[in-house]
Structure formats: structure tokens, C-alpha cells
Amino acid sequence: MHKLSVSSLALGPNGLNIAQSFFKPIHGASPQPHTTRTTKISVIGVGNVGMAIAQTILTQDLADEIALVDVNHDKLRGEMLDLQHAAAFLPRTTISASVDYSSTVDSDLVIVTAGARQLPGESRLNLLQRNVSLFSKIIPPLSAGSPEAVMLIVSNPVDVLTYVAWKLSGLPANRVIGSGTNLDSSRFRFLIADHLDVNAHDVQAYIMGEHGDSSVALWSSISVGGVPILSFLDRQQIAYEKQTLERIHKEVVQGAYEVIGLKGYTSWAIGYSVANLARTILRDQRKVHPVSVLAKGFYGIDGGEVFLSLPTQLGRNGVMGVTSLHLTEEESQQLQKSAITILEVQSQLGI
Amino acid sequence: KTSSSSALGPDGLNIAQSFFKPIHNTTPPPPTTRNTKISVVGVGNVGMAIAQTILTQSLADELALVDVNPDKLRGEMLDLQHAAAFLPRTKISASVDFSSTVGSDLVIVTAGARQIVGESRLNLLQRNVSLFRKVVPPLAAASPECVLMVVSNPVDVLTYVAWKLSGFPSNRVVGSGTNLDSSRFRFLIADHLDLNAQDVQAYIVGEHGDSSVALWSSISVGGVPILSFLERQQIAYEKQTLEKIHKEVVEGAYEVIRLKGYTSWAIGYSAASLARAILRDQRSIHPVSVLAKGFYGIDGGEPFLSLPAQLGRSGVLGVTNVHLTEEEANKLRESAKTILELQTQLGI
Numbered sequence: 074m075h076k077l078s079v080s081s082l083a084l085g086p087n088g089l090n091i092a093q094s095f096f097k098p099i100h101g102a103s104p105q106p107h108t109t110r111t112t113k114i115s116v117i118g119v120g121n122v123g124m125a126i127a128q129t130i131l132t133q134d135l136a137d138e139i140a141l142v143d144v145n146h147d148k149l150r151g152e153m154l155d156l157q158h159a160a161a162f163l164p165r166t167t168i169s170a171s172v173d174y175s176s177t178v179d180s181d182l183v184i185v186t187a188g189a190r191q192l193p194g195e196s197r198l199n200l201l202q203r204n205v206s207l208f209s210k211i212i213p214p215l216s217a218g219s220p221e222a223v224m225l226i227v228s229n230p231v232d233v234l235t236y237v238a239w240k241l242s243g244l245p246a247n248r249v250i251g252s253g254t255n256l257d258s259s260r261f262r263f264l265i266a267d268h269l270d271v272n273a274h275d276v277q278a279y280i281m282g283e284h285g286d287s288s289v290a291l292w293s294s295i296s297v298g299g300v301p302i303l304s305f306l307d308r309q310q311i312a313y314e315k316q317t318l319e320r321i322h323k324e325v326v327q328g329a330y331e332v333i334g335l336k337g338y339t340s341w342a343i344g345y346s347v348a349n350l351a352r353t354i355l356r357d358q359r360k361v362h363p364v365s366v367l368a369k370g371f372y373g374i375d376g377g378e379v380f381l382s383l384p385t386q387l388g389r390n391g392v393m394g395v396t397s398l399h400l401t402e403e404e405s406q407q408l409q410k411s412a413i414t415i416l417e418v419q420s421q422l423g424i
Numbered sequence: 425k426t427s428s429s430s431a432l433g434p435d436g437l438n439i440a441q442s443f444f445k446p447i448h449n450t451t452p453p454p455p456t457t458r459n460t461k462i463s464v465v466g467v468g469n470v471g472m473a474i475a476q477t478i479l480t481q482s483l484a485d486e487l488a489l490v491d492v493n494p495d496k497l498r499g500e501m502l503d504l505q506h507a508a509a510f511l512p513r514t515k516i517s518a519s520v521d522f523s524s525t526v527g528s529d530l531v532i533v534t535a536g537a538r539q540i541v542g543e544s545r546l547n548l549l550q551r552n553v554s555l556f557r558k559v560v561p562p563l564a565a566a567s568p569e570c571v572l573m574v575v576s577n578p579v580d581v582l583t584y585v586a587w588k589l590s591g592f593p594s595n596r597v598v599g600s601g602t603n604l605d606s607s608r609f610r611f612l613i614a615d616h617l618d619l620n621a622q623d624v625q626a627y628i629v630g631e632h633g634d635s636s637v638a639l640w641s642s643i644s645v646g647g648v649p650i651l652s653f654l655e656r657q658q659i660a661y662e663k664q665t666l667e668k669i670h671k672e673v674v675e676g677a678y679e680v681i682r683l684k685g686y687t688s689w690a691i692g693y694s695a696a697s698l699a700r701a702i703l704r705d706q707r708s709i710h711p712v713s714v715l716a717k718g719f720y721g722i723d724g725g726e727p728f729l730s731l732p733a734q735l736g737r738s739g740v741l742g743v744t745n746v747h748l749t750e751e752e753a754n755k756l757r758e759s760a761k762t763i764l765e766l767q768t769q770l771g772i
Contacts (some may be wrong), residue, residue: 083668084616092617094657095645128473128689132480151683158676158690160614160621161607162697259509266508268432269440273508297443309442320431328506335499341476342506349510 080157111137111167112355115177115219117211118187119143119152122227125344126184131156131166135351138167140176143187174214180222182351183215185238188228198421201233205422208237216242223354223391226251226365227347231284232415233422235365235380240424247392251365253382254280254288256346258363260328261290264321269297279363279398280325281382282411288382289407290322294398350387357389366392372405374412381408381415428505459485459515460703463525463567465559466535467491467500470575473692474532479504479514483699486515488524491535521562528567530699533586535559536576546769549581553770556585564590571702571739574599574713575695579632580763581770583713583728588772595739599713601730602628602636604694606711608676609638612669617645627711627746628673629730630759636730637755638670642746698735705737714740716760720753727763729756 083089114136116127123141130136139156143149153170169176177183189203208228216224224242226235226249235251242249257280259273266273275298282289295302306313332339353360363382368374371383386393400408431437462484464475471489478484487504491497501518517524525531537551556576564572572590574583574597583599590597605628607621614621623646630637643650654661680687701708711730716722719731734741748756 080615081612081669081672083665083672084612088668089659089661089665090616091650091654091657091659094659095617095619095648095653124689125476128476128692129480132477132693147683148685151680151685152689154676155680155684155687155689157611157615158604158608158680158687159693160611161624162693165620165622256506260506263506263508264429264432267428267505269443271444272513274513276509300443302439305443306437306439309439311437311439311442313437317431317437320436321429324429324431328502332499332503332506335495336503337499339503339506341472341500341503344476345480345507345510 110181113138113140113180114182114184114351114355115140115142115180115215117142117177117183117185117215118228119145119149120186121338121340122343123184123186124152125340126186126227126347127152128156129344129348130351131159131163131168133348133352134164134166135348135355136166136181138169140180141168141170142172142174142177143170144172146172174218177215178218180219182225182355183219183222184225184227184347184351185211185215186227187211188234197230198418201230201418201422204228204234205237205424208234208241212238212241216244220244223248223250225347225350225354227343229284230418232365232380232382233419236378236419237422237424239367239380246367247390249367250350250385250387250391251284251380251382252343252347252350253284253365254282254363255350255382256343257284257288257325257328259342259346261322261325264324265295265297265302271297279384280322281363281384282408283381283415284365286326287407287411287414288322288326289404289411290318290325291398291400291404292318293401293404353387354389354391359386359388359393361386361396366395368395368412371395372400372408374409376413377416377419379412379416379419381412458527458529461486461488461528461530462699462703463488463490463528463531463563465490465525465531465533465563466576467493467497468534469686469688470691471532471534472500473688474534474575474695475500476504477692477696478699479507479511479516481696481700482512482514483696483703484514484529486517488528489516489518490520490522490525491518492520494520522566525563526566528570530573530702531563531567531570532573532575532695532699533559533563534575536582545578546766549578549766549770552576552582553585553772556582556589560586560589564592570596572597573695573698573702575691577632578766580713580728580730581766584715584726584763584767585770585772587715587728594715595741597715598698598733598735598740599632599728599730600691600695600698601632601713602630602711603698603730604691605632605636605673605676607690607694609670609673612672613643613645619645627732628670629711629732630756631729631763632713634674635755635759635762636670636674637752637759638666638673639746639748639752640666641749641752701735702737702739707734707736707741709734709744712740714743716743719743720748720756722757722760724761725764725767727760727767729760729763 239249587597
């Protein structure tokens with residue numbers, strides 16, 4: 074087995090070399106067939122988001138191999154070592170790292186978190202163009218090294234960048250997904266669950282559309298323990314104003330900005346969110362998640378090849394299909410507006 | 425109950441009151457039912473790596489965070505709470521005072537000043553002792569039956585300080601010690617042998633620092649004691665080589681700090697592993713910083729340093745009677761002296 078890095082200088086051919094005589098093979102053994110595969114995940118970008126994702130994946134034992142990639146050699150090696158040093162506390166996972174894409178070859182899942190941060194006063198379009206340049210360096214070697222991988226984009230603005238990654242990778246649309254509103258929906262479910270003092274898993278609620286200001290909260294499909302919320306309110310004759318619902322949705326959208334304002338960035342929640350998607354994909358769980366997918370043809374979205382979040386069934390081959398939720402007229406219009414917002418930005422990129 | 429949402433509640437949409445209907449003849453929970461609660465003091469890189477690993481591994485029902493910086497604290501609390509849909513339900517709270525820590529089963533202290541460039545170790549220590557005087561007594565008062573785990577460095581002396589300031593019996597005050605150093609040691613050996621690190625039994629004991637002691641005479645891999653294996657195979661080795669390997673372990677932390685600025689993930693897993701052993705009464709052996717008085721000829725004073733200790737629900741159950749060579753025992757006593765020298769200058 075080719076080892077990419079030597080962990081110890083003092084243990085090995087130049088020091089204490091006990092490896093050769095330690096284990097004796099049995100008679101008649103044959104080498105490992107090449108059809109046996111271990112599960113491999115690569116994470117591109119070892120910033121706060123990338124490392125929260127990598128560490129959560131490691132703790133949840135989702136992969137046999139984890140590869141890390143970043144431009145900063147020292148930071149990359151430091152993060153790799155910090156994970157390797159925990160070997161005594163975890164099931165064995167091979168952790169490798171490279172500044173090029175050599176360590177990512179043959180991944181089952183590739184998670185891209187690399188991206189420029191917005192400079193003060195920088196326009197969103199400018200930021201986006203810088204990230205597109207970055208992606209044209211990152212995506213082609215990734216897909217060349219792992220042509221059968223599922224590619225999961227986390228970098229923001231995630232919807233447009235997932236489209237860009239799809240175009241640059243040459244991968245089929247079912248294997249290029251954006252983390253989208255998976256986390257927004259978790260924040261939404263947390264707020265409702267906390268109010269009702271119920272487990273968030275019992276709250277079914279989707280936020281769809283753009284991962285951003287024009288996201289759409291599907292109030293008509295929220296249900297708690299099987300009770301659809303809006304019809305519950307009607308039956309109980311609890312009056313509510315549309316503004317109140319919009320306020321709740323706004324709190325969800327603000328949630329990320331609030332955390333960034335307080336601690337400087339977000340990391341843990343997106344780490345759990347992406348690890349959750351990784352599990353569904355790699356273990357073929359066939360669960361429905363709100364993630365950014367090629368939305369053309371759904372819910373009246375026909376104007377172009379736009380990626381945005383829809384409730385999507387995910388499995389080992391990536392996107393299995395999009396569910397057919399009943400949207401109210403208003404929700405449908407909001408979703409189409411969200412699509413137009415994204416398409417406008419996409420068209421300025423010239424991809 | 426402080427609400428997470430202002431728009432969901434009495435001032436907005438209030439569906440809580442009518443959502444669930446209780447069944448007939450219920451009674452409230454008896455006061456003896458308890459949830460498992462862990463408090464983490466200090467939400468820097470180390471504290472948060474510990475808190476997040478504990479959360480992912482589902483080790484507690486309640487997690488409380490404490491720090492002096494209210495914004496950073498609230499931000500970290502929210503960042504964990506937002507993951508609610510992906511985790512079993514865990515109540516996460518936070519406070520700048522110690523109110524959120526009341527009734528903890530385990531309190532993990534990571535708070536501590538960082539060494540300023542050119543600062544002497546003693547000076548750093550004295551600053552941390554001042555910090556501990558403010559932090560440890562209220563923690564102990566809020567959770568008088570908890571196990572107190574110290575991670576802040578220099579961990580051995582600070583565990584002693586925490587023990588004195590808390591008034592707790594010595595079995596309930598433990599330092600993370602060389603638990604992580606031993607993991608690094610086991611990783612290096614396992615990686616060389618292309619083996620699972622859990623099959624490598626190897627302890628580094630003594631000071632969590634430069635005077636730590638690698639117990640080569642008790643390293644065994646899959647039941648094979650290493651040193652006698654080397655002799656049987658007639659593989660020659662020099663003492664220097666063993667010392668080089670040990671040095672790589674000690675350097676390990678400094679290397680990570682140099683490369684990424686700090687360490688976090690490994691100490692997170694290390695502390696969570698100790699938390700599990702304690703809270704689930706695992707009775708497993710870990711090299712952690714304990715009151716070493718009376719062991720291996722350590723009789724002068726009350727030093728805390730790492731020894732292979734059996735951990736369970738009541739904290740330290742005992743220290744294993746591992747055989748040390750004369751040299752290893754000497755080195756351990758040297759380590760104890762180093763720690764005691766520092767301790768005596770503190771005047772606690």
C-alpha cells in the first residue's frame with residue numbers, strides 16, 4: 074500500500090524498524106482484489122467550514138479514508154496531524170492531505186468548501202467572479218481524479234457555484250449537489266421545535282429556493298408529529314398574520330448572519346448539515362433533503378438551467394428525484410422569483 | 425424559558441399552548457430523575473472542539489457553555505443549536521456567569537491565559553492561578569458532586585490548583601494530562617506497523633510536557649511486549665532511538681501549533697473519551713493527571729501528574745500497578761520534582 078506521508082522519522086528504515094518482522098502472513102494468502110473498495114471522502118478547503126465537516130465525518134465514522142486539500146501547505150499539514158493524533162480514540166480512518174489533487178483520487182464523495190470571502194465593499198458579482206476563477210482551477214482536476222464521485226458544493230453563493238461546478242466537472246446533474254437550504258431548514262425546524270418543546274426531528278419543514286434572502290418557507294407543508302401546522306391553526310381558531318410567518322422566516326435567514334456577527338463565522342451547524350447529507354448519500358439512505366439541484370422543469374421553473382434547493386431524495390447515486398409538494402400559488406410564485414434572481418446572476422458569468 | 429425565537433411565542437405565533445394535550449392522571453417528573461449534564465468552561469478552539477465532539481457522540485443530555493466574551497459565547501451556542509435537526513435532542517445553554525453550570529455531572533475547564541511572547545512559564549502560571557481563583561470556587565459550589573476535569577495548561581499544576589480551590593476529594597479532580605500524548609505515541613507506532621492504534625497499548629506518564637516519561641517497558645502490541653520482541657528477533661536498537669520517538673511525541677503538539685496556530689481536534693477527542701469513561705462508568709484505564717502522592721516513591725508533597733488511572737462514575741477509581749524499570753521510576757520522580765518546584769512557588 075503506497076503511503077503518502079511518513080508519520081515518524083524515528084520509526085522506520087532510518088530508526089527503529091520493527092514493521093518487517095512484526096506480523097507473519099499465513100500460507101496461501103493472495104493480495105487484495107482491486108474490486109474491494111473503501112469509502113473515501115475528500116474535503117477541499119480546510120478553513121472553519123471544511124474542518125468542521127471533516128471532523129464531524131470522522132467522529133460519525135462515515136468514511137474509511139478522508140483526504141484534505143488546501144493551498145496553504147502548513148495549515149493543511151497541521152489540520153491533518155491534529156486529526157491523525159486522535160487515532161487512539163477513533164475507529165481507524167486513513168487521513169491524507171495534498172496541495173494538489175493527488176490525494177483525492179478515487180473519492181466516493183467530494184465536498185468543496187473552498188472560496189474567496191467577500192471583501193468590504195465588494196459587489197456580490199465580483200465575489201462570484203473570483204470564485205468562478207477558483208472553481209475553474211479546482212473542479213476539473215477533482216472530477217478527472219474521481220469521475221464517479223458525487224460532488225457536493227458548500228461554498229457560497231452555493232446555488233450559482235453548484236451550477237458552475239456542474240458545468241466545469243462534466244459530471245451528470247444527479248451527481249452535482251449544493252448544500253443549499255439543508256441548514257436553513259434545520260434552523261427553521263429548531264425554532265419551531267424549541268417553541269413547542271418537541272424534538273426537532275418531529276418537525277417536518279422545508280425552506281426552498283435560493284440559499285439566501287429570496288428563500289421560500291413552505292408553510293403549507295409544515296407538519297409536526299403528523300399535524301399540518303396551518304390547518305391546525307385554523308381548527309384551533311388561532312389567528313395569525315402573514316407578517317408573523319414572514320418574521321419567523323426572516324429569523325431563519327438572519328440566523329447565519331447573527332452567528333457570523335457574534336463569533337466571526339459559522340462552522341458547527343454546517344458541519345453537521347453536510348455530514349448528514351454525506352451519510353444519506355454514502356449509505357444510500359434515500360431520504361429527502363432540501364438541497365440545491367438542477368431545478369429546470371420543476372414547479373414551473375423553465376427559464377434556464379438553474380440550481381436551487383428543492384426537497385430531493387438522495388441516495389448512493391446522488392439525486393434520485395425531486396418530490397412533488399403541493400405549493401400554494403404564492404409559494405410557487407416566490408420560488409419562481411427565486412429562480413429568476415439566481416438566473417440573472419448566472420447569465421452574467423458567461424459559462 | 426428563554427425563547428429562541430421572538431416571532432414564535434406570546435408576542436407572535438403562539439401555538440405551544442394547544443399543540444399537545446396531556447393524558448389523564450399524570451404527575452410531574454420525580455426530583456430524583458436526572459439528565460446527564462456537562463459544562464465546558466472556555467469556548468476557544470479547545471473548549472469548542474470538546475463541546476462539539478461530546479455533542480456528536482451524544483454523551484450528554486445537557487451541555488452548558490461558559491466564557492467571559494458574551495458575543496462569542498452566544499455565537500457558539502447558536503451554531504450548535506442550529507444543528508438540532510441532525511442530532512439527538514441535547515439542551516444547550518450558555519452564561520457568562522456560572523448559572524448555566526448548576527447541577528453538572530462533569531465540568532471541563534479549558535479556560536486559561538495564553539503565553540505572551542517572552543513570558544516566563546511561572547508568570548503564565550500565576551496568571552492562570554488568578555483566573556482559576558475566580559472560576560473554580562463558583563463551579564464547585566454550583567455542582568458540588570461533579571467530577572472536575574482540567575484541560576488548561578500547564579495541566580498538572582493547574583489540576584492541583586483546581587483541587588485545592590474546589591475543596592473536592594482528590595478522586596473527583598482529574599487533569600487531561602498525557603492522555604493525548606499517549607494517543608500520539610500510539611498513532612506513531614500503529615502507523616509504522618500499519619496497524620489499528622487501539623491494538624497498541626502504550627503509556628506516556630508524568631508531566632504533560634518536556635519531562636514526560638514513555639513507558640517502553642510496558643508497550644505491547646496485540647499482546648506482544650515490544651522490548652522483549654526486539655530482543656527475541658535480535659533487532660538491535662539504541663536508547664537514543666527510543667528517545668527520538670518519544671521526542672517526536674512531545675514535539676507533536678508544538679508542530680501542530682506551528683502549522684495551524686493551535687491544536688483542537690485531537691484534544692477534543694481525548695477529552696470526550698475521558699468524559700465517556702467517567703459518565704458511563706466504563707472503568708477503563710487512561711493516563712491522566714491525578715494526585716500522585718504515594719505512588720512509585722513520589723512522597724514529597726502533593727503533585728498531580730499522569731499515571732495510568734482507572735476511571736469511572738466516581739472519577740478516579742485507582743492507579744494501576746504497572747511495573748516500571750528503575751530508570752523509568754527515576755524519570756517519573758524527576759518529573760514529580762519539576763512539578764512540585766512550580767507548585768511551591770504558587771503559595772496555595
